[in-house]
Amino acid sequence: MNSNSITLQQAQKEVDHWIKTIGVRYFSELTNMAMLTEEVGEVARIIARRYGEQSEKESDKNKDLGDEMADVLWVLLCLANQTGVDLTAAFHRNMEKKSIRDKDRHQQNPKLK
Numbered sequence: 001m002n003s004n005s006i007t008l009q010q011a012q013k014e015v016d017h018w019i020k021t022i023g024v025r026y027f028s029e030l031t032n033m034a035m036l037t038e039e040v041g042e043v044a045r046i047i048a049r050r051y052g053e054q055s056e057k058e059s060d061k062n063k064d065l066g067d068e069m070a071d072v073l074w075v076l077l078c079l080a081n082q083t084g085v086d087l088t089a090a091f092h093r094n095m096e097k098k099s100i101r102d103k104d105r106h107q108q109n110p111k112l113k
Contacts, residue, residue, distance in 0.1 A: 043068045
């Protein structure tokens with residue numbers, strides 16, 4: 001790992017520390033869910049206009065896709081902390097599930113060749 005690397009567990013702890021020392025408290029889970037939807041929409045807007053067929057508005061040209069993705073991650077980390085989800089464990093379980101379920105599925109998909 002380089003000095004910029006961070007684990008999901010470290011990210012969850014860092015967000016929790018920030019919330020408790022700077023952010024005062026977490027927003028409610030429902031508020032954070034609405035915020036997550038909003039942030040995902042901002043990512044979708046950039047991708048649709050920058051990489052899709054839609055033309056990019058002048059006001060969108062300076063938007064930083066990485067920053068918008070980090071906003072999505074931030075709110076997701078907040079929701080994980082609030083609901084007691086260990087994202088590291090959940091990620092590993094999810095990768096195992098996908099690896100078993102999709103072991104041959106994508107290899108045999110003619111649309112991907």
